[in-house]
Amino acid sequence: MTTSQTPTASGVQLDKALADYLVIADDGPAVDDVRARRTPERRVRYVERRATDQIERQLQWDELEGACLDAGATVRLLVLTAVSHGHAAHVARREFAAFNAALRMGDEIDRHLQRGARGWLAIRIPDGSSDGELYGDYEDAFAAQEQPEACTYFPISPLCPWTPRMCAEHLEFMTHLRHGCMVYGRPTCH
Structure with missing residues (x-):
């Protein structure tokens, strides 16, 4: 007998349907990142699929939120929609990373x-980082980069300031454009 349902083993859902996941993440800088002057990265400490029952969901949230409060100021509980634990x-x-890149880009423009x-x-x-230089035109800016294809180039002027949202949207658009996943001006990947 065949079924249209994907079988589960030990309570693990094997199909790739979207679901909510609770993620405990640590946004504090790691000692190794600080010493090496690397861009800080979020460390994911724990991922759990969100319960479907409302009472169980509240108990689950309270338990994980308590663990975050006990762990420190840089640890937070996130709710994300994903297809698996790893995807979450x-x-x-x-x-x-996208949030920090937009902040870095905005700081560079503001400077x-x-x-x-x-x-x-x-x-x-x-x-979202820069070499710190302003150039006379696009060609000069492009020629000065070690990896010019990994950069975005645009004119800045005090008459046209950038907001953090503009920075985030621009970097997201350029990421999709660079990866070739744009169709009719919209990204095809997630």
């Missing part, structure tokens, strides 16, 4: 705008 951990790390500077800026798409 990946989404948590990706969101943290130049505070001086009233104008010119072309090269921002690294993966982490």
Whole structure:
């Protein structure tokens, strides 16, 4: 007899349907990251599929939230929609990296705008960092980069400030464009 349901083993759901997951993440800088001056990364400590029963869901939340409060100020409980435990951990790390990249990009733009500077800026798409220089035009900015294909280039001016949201949306768009997953101006990956 065949069934259309995906079988489960030991309570593990084997199909890839979206579900809510509770993720305990530590956003504090790791000692190794600080020493090596690397970009901080979110460390995922625990992932659990969110219960479907309302009472069980509240008990689950209270238990995990208590664990986060006991662990310290940099540990937080997140609710993420994903297809698996591993996907939920990946989404948590990706969101943290995207948030920090947008902050870094905004800080770099603001640093130049505070001086009233104008010119072309090269921002690294993966982490929002820059070489710190302003260039006269696109060609100069592009030529000065070690990995020019990994950067986005745009003019900045005190007349056109960037918001954190603009930075986040620009980096997300450029990431999708760089990976080739854009169709009709919309990303096809998640």
